[in-house]
Amino acid sequence: DAKTTQPPSMDCAEGRAANLPCNHSTISGNEYVYWYRQIHSQGPQYIIHGLKNNETNEMASLIITEDRKSSTLILPHATLRDTAVYYCIVSHKLSFGAGTTVTVRA
């Protein structure tokens, strides 16, 4: 099962795009990339997932590199409510890492 690496923290200006990177260099062919976020101490919330192609939904976009070794979650217009810890995972049999703490500033 593949593991992921994310930067511990990042800041973003309100209204600007937030680009969150994730490295998953040992991902196997049938493993999906999932993104979740956790606001304060609430339970994590699903954002988006993908296998090979880029994906977009009402919350975010997911860009997966051609070799699938890394991906980027894009929050197109960050708001203060997007301040949270963002987790990238590739297998539900593994724990979530520490994630990236994203702080959106006014």
Next chain:
Amino acid sequence: NAGVTQTPKFQVLKTGQSMTLQCAQDMNHNSMYWYRQDPGMGLRLIYYSASEGTTDKGEVPNGYNVSRLNKREFSLRLESAAPSQTSVYFCASSAASGAKNIQYFGAGTRLSVL
């Protein structure tokens, strides 16, 4: 839309006491999971159940037992609580355990062991 319900929301135990954390989902999901989250850290998988009648260890199973009572319910038991088990416990469920599935989480149980 209840989703995943965890009880209790808060609990304080003395060292050596036992208790069971309850989790129920109403989404007809096959798979269920128990995680713990210590302050400033990510979620660590304790146990999971890919389907009714099966359970498997996660990353940190020591000191815990689980029971998949039926398709809806997955309980986590601490037989002899220790201060190191002070944490927030999250239950989650997903439709499947294969490569493609999405987890839905409960609100958590905040446990303090004194």
